[in-house]
Amino acid sequence: MTPETKQHFNKVVEEVDARWAEAIELKFLADGKADQTRENTTIKAILRVGNIRNTNLSGGDALRWRGRVNSAKTQLHIAKSLYEGLSIKKGDRIRAIDREGMPWFDVLHANYRHSLRIVLELGEA
Amino acid sequence: MSLVRIAARHCLCEALKGKTSVGNNVQDSSFGALNFNEDGLPETSQDQPFLTVYTDEADMDAGGNSLKLLGQAETKIYFEWGITSSMSVKDEDTGESVIVQDIPVTDANMEFKLDLIGRQIVNALSDTSDPYARMFRELVVSVTSFKKARIANEQDGLRLAAHQFELNCALLEEPRTGAEVLSNPFGELFGLMEASDDPAIVAKAELMKALLEPEAATIDVFMMENGMHPEQIQTLGLNEPADG
Numbered sequence: 455m456t457p458e459t460k461q462h463f464n465k466v467v468e469e470v471d472a473r474w475a476e477a478i479e480l481k482f483l484a485d486g487k488a489d490q491t492r493e494n495t496t497i498k499a500i501l502r503v504g505n506i507r508n509t510n511l512s513g514g515d516a517l518r519w520r521g522r523v524n525s526a527k528t529q530l531h532i533a534k535s536l537y538e539g540l541s542i543k544k545g546d547r548i549r550a551i552d553r554e555g556m557p558w559f560d561v562l563h564a565n566y567r568h569s570l571r572i573v574l575e576l577g578e579a
Numbered sequence: 580m581s582l583v584r585i586a587a588r589h590c591l592c593e594a595l596k597g598k599t600s601v602g603n604n605v606q607d608s609s610f611g612a613l614n615f616n617e618d619g620l621p622e623t624s625q626d627q628p629f630l631t632v633y634t635d636e637a638d639m640d641a642g643g644n645s646l647k648l649l650g651q652a653e654t655k656i657y658f659e660w661g662i663t664s665s666m667s668v669k670d671e672d673t674g675e676s677v678i679v680q681d682i683p684v685t686d687a688n689m690e691f692k693l694d695l696i697g698r699q700i701v702n703a704l705s706d707t708s709d710p711y712a713r714m715f716r717e718l719v720v721s722v723t724s725f726k727k728a729r730i731a732n733e734q735d736g737l738r739l740a741a742h743q744f745e746l747n748c749a750l751l752e753e754p755r756t757g758a759e760v761l762s763n764p765f766g767e768l769f770g771l772m773e774a775s776d777d778p779a780i781v782a783k784a785e786l787m788k789a790l791l792e793p794e795a796a797t798i799d800v801f802m803m804e805n806g807m808h809p810e811q812i813q814t815l816g817l818n819e820p821a822d823g
Contacts, residue, residue, distance in 0.1 A: 486684055511739065519743065525735040525736045525739075526736050528736045545685075547674040562738065575736075578664065578736055579676070
């Protein structure tokens with residue numbers, strides 16, 4: 455990607471975020487406790503909650519498990535050009551403070567490999 | 580293989596309620612989802628771990644030429660309990676959350692909690708000062724195997740760990756139709772069910788008792804218990820049906 459192209463893409467990302475991004479609190483944790491080395495902050499990013507899947511406890515339909523749970527794949531898309539804060543890791547937690555009930559999410563995986571965005575795979579917390 | 584299973588599940592659920600750290604969140608045969616989220620907003624909040632009791636396949640030895648279906652059956656009883664990352668107490672400020680007291684929700688601590696509950700279940704089942712634990716003990720004739728399984732995953736947006744006990748045991752034969760005195764523990768169990776505050780449990784006791792037809796004629800009871808054809812009765816136990 456040429457620097458010009460990247461500039462264009464970043465512009466697109468900014469436009470998209472201006473319309474769709476919502477306030478998200480980042481809560482940094484280490485081993486489940488507040489991480490003293492990283493300070494919590496609030497950012498703007500795009501939160502998308504997927505369709506609900508109903509599976510048994512195995513995450514599929516393995517016959518030996520009977521109890522069932524619902525889960526929804528959820529992702530947070532953060533524009534790299536707009537967020538230059540601390541790196542986010544598995545085990546951190548976020549809170550969607552614009553949403554009703556201000557739901558919490560666990561960071562299950564943080565993907566930094568896209569050139570324009572940091573993508574966080576989230577779980578219910 | 581029918582009323583005995585209902586009795587076993589009822590006794591187990593009652594014996595386990597309040598005895599483990601899942602509190603009263605003990606379910607009988609629950610197959611609905613244990614949590615629900617849409618846009619990240621829990622609709623029914625399961626804020627604590629859960630425990631569910633199921634009875635599964637059963638196997639009865641049978642033979643001979645009569646339809647005797649009320650005997651003891653080798654039955655699989657499952658206990659499933661689990662915890663998800665949403666079932667925790669959160670600190671609004673830091674986002675820290677704990678499973679219990681000062682123990683944070685890490686993978687290792689979820690597993691720790693599940694093994695603790697496992698032992699609590701075993702303790703509760705051995706507590707014969709509890710009438711339901713004692714009645715369950717009376718329903719179990721023998722135990723063939725006892726297994727534990729575990730599972731953990733964080734796919735599809737839910738971090739979850741769960742344990743399972745599989746208790747393979749022979750359950751008592753069904754209570755007798757037309758019996759003047761019910762076999763143990765059914766007399767006591769029906770008494771407790773009928774005294775329940777929950778009208779559904781009272782109704783269940785009535786439905787179960789109705790099946791035992793206390794007014795049934797002796798000959799019908801004999802025929803049913805021995806699974807005999809009317810003609811077998813007529814010929815006093817001969818294998819060949821009587822002609823005409």
